[in-house]
Amino acid sequence: MTGSTKESMGPQSKDGLLLRFAPRNDVGASTRHLTPIDPLQRIDTIDVLRGIALFGVMAINVVTIFRVSIFERFVPHRPTASPIDSAVETILMLAVDLKALALFSLLFGAGLAIQFERLSKSPRRTSLLVRRLAVLLAFGLIHLCLIWNGDILTEYALGGLIILPFLFGPRWLLAVAALASVGLYLAMQAFPPPGLWPSTAAMRENVAQADRIYATGGFLDVLAFRLRELALFVPLHAFIFARTIGLFLLGALAWRTGILRNPPLHLLFSIAIACISLGAALIFAHAAGLAPRGRIGALAEPLGTILLALGYGAGIIGIASLKSGKKLLGWAAPLGRMAFTNYLAQSLIFGWIFYGYGLGLFGKLGVTSAFAIGIAVYAAQVLFSAWWLRRYHYGPVEWLWRTLMYGAAQPMRQTA
Numbered sequence: 001m002t003g004s005t006k007e008s009m010g011p012q013s014k015d016g017l018l019l020r021f022a023p024r025n026d027v028g029a030s031t032r033h034l035t036p037i038d039p040l041q042r043i044d045t046i047d048v049l050r051g052i053a054l055f056g057v058m059a060i061n062v063v064t065i066f067r068v069s070i071f072e073r074f075v076p077h078r079p080t081a082s083p084i085d086s087a088v089e090t091i092l093m094l095a096v097d098l099k100a101l102a103l104f105s106l107l108f109g110a111g112l113a114i115q116f117e118r119l120s121k122s123p124r125r126t127s128l129l130v131r132r133l134a135v136l137l138a139f140g141l142i143h144l145c146l147i148w149n150g151d152i153l154t155e156y157a158l159g160g161l162i163i164l165p166f167l168f169g170p171r172w173l174l175a176v177a178a179l180a181s182v183g184l185y186l187a188m189q190a191f192p193p194p195g196l197w198p199s200t201a202a203m204r205e206n207v208a209q210a211d212r213i214y215a216t217g218g219f220l221d222v223l224a225f226r227l228r229e230l231a232l233f234v235p236l237h238a239f240i241f242a243r244t245i246g247l248f249l250l251g252a253l254a255w256r257t258g259i260l261r262n263p264p265l266h267l268l269f270s271i272a273i274a275c276i277s278l279g280a281a282l283i284f285a286h287a288a289g290l291a292p293r294g295r296i297g298a299l300a301e302p303l304g305t306i307l308l309a310l311g312y313g314a315g316i317i318g319i320a321s322l323k324s325g326k327k328l329l330g331w332a333a334p335l336g337r338m339a340f341t342n343y344l345a346q347s348l349i350f351g352w353i354f355y356g357y358g359l360g361l362f363g364k365l366g367v368t369s370a371f372a373i374g375i376a377v378y379a380a381q382v383l384f385s386a387w388w389l390r391r392y393h394y395g396p397v398e399w400l401w402r403t404l405m406y407g408a409a410q411p412m413r414q415t416a
Helices: 027-032 045-066 070-074 083-095 099-118 125-147 153-168 171-190 200-216 219-256 265-287 297-321 323-329 332-337 339-354 367-389 396-406
Strands: none
Touching: 045 070, 045 083, 045 099, 045 297, 045 332, 045 339, 045 367, 070 200, 070 219, 083 265, 083 367, 099 125, 099 153, 099 219, 099 297, 125 153, 125 219, 125 339, 125 396, 153 171, 153 219, 171 219, 171 297, 200 219, 219 297, 265 297, 297 323, 332 339, 332 367, 339 367, 339 396
């Protein structure tokens, strides 16, 4: 989870978005002239949205990947769940699954566009942004191989390198490229490339091995199995990569059009109502078997997911832009500013809870119990993030990311 997925922002700009740096003409200036803001005055709608989206990503990760093998949901004859577990899982699958990741994709694209604009006066803009994405790719590969193979940072870094050239173009180019990418994604759902998806036999074998190795294996056993699993994870990413690119471009377009920097509330709430209503209708029709059969019906769930993500994003930003909404959702802003740190911390914590080198609870908990653990971890991160950012400008990983990007240590501790 990454880029804008992990991008944090700071002081109020004249455009109304809370940006940590004012534009500078050189790297040295950007690392010297920091203008920290009083945390009590800082309520940023994008950070709020990122912090809430992180809850959705956490919920799905802990229930479907850390608790059991991700491939268990794709094989027939799944274990029978209790009524409450079935209800919680159904709600998460219908309302949250893939929608939270889609929100992160939108935010990543917006964050990359913000960085692109902020560095507009720097002659090293392109090289700095490429270095930013290269560092993210390095983090992603370490996370993917050594910590958890459900990583999204690697995909986001590669996708960011693909969309970076489009940021030099006009808004219409972003719009056309976004529609083309989303169209390609939907076409792949209706006409799946033959041989790309893993076979049922391969997935069933993976589930059996995961139940044994993840639950009882030591760190090296888990590491070896995680690396072998990557061959099955690649097709999962391949099926959504075009959607990721399309949402990156839509997020960048949303920033370019001003929707995110000076949000027109009536437009945001209109988008939220329309997208959530239509998206929910498509998701429900697919789940209830009411969608048309064949190629057209296959588009109901993926299209509904995109619409719900857009509706969630517009609604949360709209609410967070209201005075009462800032009080209601302000707790999520520090979490969003430290989303990179919190995302990686979740992987470490859940790995210890569920894998054999820790508590070994893999395959032993129901959906509700695993979800409750996730909520407890998330609540602790909310408190920790607020405490940390009262003392420091960045989360630890965010600080390291910026330091490696600029090639100079960033000031870390808050000053009076």
